[in-house]
Amino acid sequence: MSDLGPRYPTEKPVQPYIQYSYGGYLYGKYNSLFCAGCGYGIIGHLFTRMFEDEKLDPKLYPLIIGVGCYTQIVTLAHYKAQKITTLHGRAPAVATGVKMANPNLKPIVFTGDGDCLGIGGNHFIHICRRNVDCTILIFNNSIYGMTGGQSAPTTLYGAKSTTTPYKVFEERSDAVKLALAAGATYIARTTVAHPRTFLKYFKKALNHKGTSVIEVITPCLTYFGSKNLDNLGAENLGLPGNKMDTGGKMIEWIKRNTIRKNQAKFMDDNELLNRYVIGEFRYDTSKPEYSEVYAKIQKVAMGDD
């Protein structure tokens, strides 16, 4: 085997993004359980990067993780982060309990599209309504990846999945619109194809007092990409469809399929069908945070007021 040369490149890569490796901070030491082409590796890395760069105290930022492929992020996210794996859809409820029992903590909730908008939709609405101080990251791959590619509430119109072999004919639910209606105070959407924007929004969310919701569009190559063509979302433009068989093609599709919020203002519903509008949708610091309000109630009850 010696004639093949060293197994790993000895030279330091020159790309600016990976000048400083965060690999050593990953819990799993480079071991990823995700499929090739999955976006969760990027998210795990970005989370670790933020955790390390901002020197977040792991005792103050518990990680509350729902059920989906991203649950395996426990093996990728920063090894120091304290994690709670919860039941399917119940992560926002657990976050409410953690925050109210110890108001010094600021939970970071990892949840998915099926987890947060399907089974746990009710808890998501009510954590936004209460404005509990926490950061909710919704990873939207528009499919139920862990169970084998069933359709999700966010599956795009006309897409195929294992439970919709004749294509989806339902309207998809929109996490951002739901959060806007429910009353979350910081709402943004980005994709894994825009990592620097993600870091910017994530940092803003961590410094925001109140419920912050960031929807992250991420690719599922194994179950979504393999079943659908990359003209999905642009059928009305008459583009020919190509197979999405590599991670790169899916990232390209996501990039092509996203529209900045400012551009979307000038587009009608037909043009926005199956597109992802990215940007910041609300940043409201005027609304009080729930545990602070409750502390006031406790003061009144104790008779200190």
Added chain:
Amino acid sequence: MSDKDTKRYLPEGKYIMMGNVAMAEGALAAGLNFFGGYPITPSTEVIEHLAKRLPEVGGTCLQMEDELASINAVMGASLAGAKAMTATSGPGLSLMVETISMAANLEIPFVFCDVQRVGPGSHGPVTAPHHNDIGLVRFAGHGEFQVIALAPMNCQELFDLTITAFNFAETYRCPVFILSDAYLGHIHEPVYVPSKEEVIKRVIMRELPQDYSKIYSYKDNDTGAYVIPKPPIIGTDYYPPTALQLPHTTQGLPTSNILSFMEILIEKVKSNIDKISLTEEYRLEDADIVIIAYGLPVRASYRAVDEARDMGIKVGVFRLITVWPFPDEKVREVVENCKAIIIPELNYTGFIAEQVERVKKPETPMTKIPKVGVFHHPDDILNVIKEVSK
């Protein structure tokens, strides 16, 4: 002593309390910090009372959006170091069992007040008692684990046993149920509240351990004993590096040794059955006929036994305060030499009768007195005693 501490404990003395309020006060005395609940008849007085009382003592009482959210918030709060509790009735319990199973897996302690009402279904005489959840709580959820269930019979016990339930939850790190019911929850009775010092002596508080090397329960291979460390608290150093819902080792890391994990979850409770199993014997010394009862029917049984003894019938009551885990050995001892067994239960199936059937001698006759939605009148039991003593 701060103001909130004085408000937590009622001044020593006798109070007239509703059952549900006695349960809530018992929980406060046991150090309750967090209550998450959803209104359901007949348990609503618990959340109503705690909504007023908990903020006074610096705790949190949340009315969540549904039962699923309330039990999950309770789980989160318990992980964050609070003594947490929820209260519900049958339909709510049915919704919550998934989380109970998860909490049993991760050994998160919490107390669960079940004010039982008529079932199945969500409609009908919901303010009438029916000990139907007793079967559900035994295996509350998917997977294998052992729960503890306590059955009080009056308001005084609702107060006292709630403290005991919190202590069991802290010690054994398993879901602990208090099986009240619609009538018991709404009776007004005198409750003696001990002094603050007395109460504090009884309560096991949540604290960090000395040793951080073990977080989840394990079997000590040298002594064969099951060791249960203190529950982990998020936001401190005493927390596992990862919390997977998988069978885990003592450090919370996933393991493939599922059988021994199941053994630990079940045996950590069952091996301590002598300490957990609370029972009461009433005029049982020379009894030929044994009444085995728990909860409300015990009251009618005591009266019936007194009347039967006046008639010269040798009869006594063996009362289960701890219903689950079922004390096989104790019951076997009691029913070994008796001539007949009578089991008045507030359900048709006879969940405890099934257990007694298992441990009694096959030839000993057993009579069930099922009732649903109504009390056992002492005469109901007395008639059966007369019949079997013939």
